[in-house]
Amino acid sequence: MSSAIESTGLRPDHVGRRYPATEPYVVSAAKIAEFATAIADRSPAYHGSDPIAPPTFAMVIAAQAWQGLFDDPELGLRLDHTIHTDQSFEWVRPLRVGDAVTASLTISSVRQRRGTDIIGLAVSLDTPAGEHLATASSTLWHTREDA
């Protein structure tokens, strides 16, 4: 096993760290319909010839960017030690069938109290051409193993 990168744990100076954008996710009519059914949202806007996605569908794409955070060996975060405590979204326009969407994660805040890291994340959803579509911001509480 290589130990070239030691986990130093999350620190306040990780605020501002950005991860590469995910590969573009292409929104499909089938996935929109499946998601709308699963949240029991019966708006007709999700069906027909030009469907839009339910607003919180943004999370399906934003969550793909979380992987980069948990894969970052320097932070040493474990998903099974993490709870999602707060979520917010800001939408510029609805996602539509055929939109290609990338997700880019930035660490926006780090607070530490006793054995817990309180991490703020902002995931920007954009088209590959640079159109900003939405921001999905989350707060995660991570319990450190040495706590």
Place this chain on the structure above:
Amino acid sequence: MSDTAIIADDLPTVVRLAEGQTFGPRVIPVDRSLIVRYAGASTDFNPIHWSDRHARAAGMDGVIAHGMWTMGAALGAAISWIGDPARVRSQRARFIRPVPVPDTDEGTRIEVSGTVIKVADGLATIRLDVSHDGQTVLGRVEVQVTNPKEPHE
């Protein structure tokens, strides 16, 4: 509540919201099959949402709904009131309590009600109350939607 408050179900499809208007409570049933469906639709396959064994190992009494299911379903209730999901500009929520989903035919249900707390600058802010079994499950839930201005604004 003022005596001019409009009863939600009397509202036409899409209208200008005014401060103090309310809707609900709307009841949203949820059972295991819906939560499994949400796992697939969202690709969040955390086993605490489909396996009692894993949920108990994580300290729950059994399977719980995804917090994002509750947030999305609550927003859906607001959308069915305002008429058009394209009006939604922002939503925030705090995950306060889990929603346990028993392995029974009837499952369980959440209740969602809302109040317009602010109208300004072409936007209306709706505060949502989201509860399960009489207890609040999502806190600080606010939804901002576009709102046509009064002609004199």
